[in-house]
Amino acid sequence: MNDLSLYQNRIVVKVGTSTLTNDIGQSDLRSFDRIACVLSDIQNMGHEIILVSSGAIAVGTNKLQMKTRPASMRLKQAAAAVGQCRIMNLYDKFFNDYDKTIAQILLNAEDMENEEKKENLTNTFDALLEMDIIPVVNENDSVSYTEIKSEDRLFGDNDMLSAVVAILCRAQKLVILSDIDGFYDRDPRLHPNAKRIERINVIGEEVQSLAGGAGSRRGTGGMKTKLQAAKLAAAQGIDTIITNGKHPSALYEIIKGGSVGTLFAGKL
Numbered sequence: 001m002n003d004l005s006l007y008q009n010r011i012v013v014k015v016g017t018s019t020l021t022n023d024i025g026q027s028d029l030r031s032f033d034r035i036a037c038v039l040s041d042i043q044n045m046g047h048e049i050i051l052v053s054s055g056a057i058a059v060g061t062n063k064l065q066m067k068t069r070p071a072s073m074r075l076k077q078a079a080a081a082v083g084q085c086r087i088m089n090l091y092d093k094f095f096n097d098y099d100k101t102i103a104q105i106l107l108n109a110e111d112m113e114n115e116e117k118k119e120n121l122t123n124t125f126d127a128l129l130e131m132d133i134i135p136v137v138n139e140n141d142s143v144s145y146t147e148i149k150s151e152d153r154l155f156g157d158n159d160m161l162s163a164v165v166a167i168l169c170r171a172q173k174l175v176i177l178s179d180i181d182g183f184y185d186r187d188p189r190l191h192p193n194a195k196r197i198e199r200i201n202v203i204g205e206e207v208q209s210l211a212g213g214a215g216s217r218r219g220t221g222g223m224k225t226k227l228q229a230a231k232l233a234a235a236q237g238i239d240t241i242i243t244n245g246k247h248p249s250a251l252y253e254i255i256k257g258g259s260v261g262t263l264f265a266g267k268l
């Protein structure tokens with residue numbers, strides 16, 4: 001393949017905190033299991049899968065029996081360090097049930113700014129995928145937590161991280177599993193009559209004005225960062241689909257090119 005083409009069978013799937021934890025902040029084990037099952041099955045169908053997973057801070061907060069998400073950066077980073085172990089342990093357990101091997105990759109914005117590091121990362125992803133291993137990616141929160149620090153959140157949200165990974169790995173599709181069925185003409189939590197939009201070809205100002213912030217205490221970024229991510233991916237020809245993480249079986253339709261959630265069409 002030449003340098004600009006995409007791997008037709010390569011998919012990056014991003015899953016948010018609100019899909020991996022329940023309303024009282026505990027790990028949603030059924031959700032971990034469903035995601036592991038569908039991704040393993042899709043890999044068995046010949047697709048290459050990269051999973052970008054949030055959840056480290058929320059799961060760490062719970063494991064440390066902190067009553068609420070910590071406010072200080074040092075405690076958030078400590079919670080992330082604890083929670084990252086826990087989520088990898090859960091993924092390992094569930095993927096193992098489906099006979100799959102996973103690998104952990106933790107990244108920071110700086111890793112993307114350095115050509116040598118980028119090349120090392122690409123080589124690692126390619127080698128893992130060649131061996132049918134499913135990489136599980138998160139931001140390396142304990143080293144630099146840009147989500148807390150950066151005002152514009154250009155990299156610091158895992159929505160953006162998933163787009164950056166999709167571009168780095170030249171994936172054909174980016175699927176963002178959220179706590180909502182897709183992108184609506186208004187935030188459905190605030191406007192019950194909001195309508196889901198099936199397809200968006202251009203992410204201009206008009207579309208951006210429809211996006212609100214996070215819908216739950218557990219999610220961060222909301223639709224704003226998902227649009228930023230979709231826009232970044234679209235510019236490299238990558239399709240982004242936003243759909244509900246409670247029903248990851250939607251991925252079967254998505255790989256067939258069916259209409260699920262909201263499609264942001266990639267355009268070069």
Ligand SMILES: Nc1ncnc2c1ncn2[C@@H]1O[C@H](COP(=O)(O)OP(=O)(O)O)[C@@H](O)[C@H]1O
Nearest residue numbers: 016178179184186187212214215219220222223
């Ligand atoms: N136009 C919109 N369409 C759909 N959801 C929206 C929109 N604007 C804001 N939202 C909010 O974005 C939330 C999803 O983002 P987020 O809270 O970051 O969750 P997650 O971590 O699961 O991705 C929804 O629950 C919803 O309340």
Ligand SMILES: N[C@@H](CCC(=O)OP(=O)(O)O)C(=O)O
Nearest residue numbers: 016017054055056057158220
């Ligand atoms: N790196 C952080 C995730 C931050 C984040 O973007 O969360 P989310 O909005 O749930 O995708 C963590 O693992 O807790």
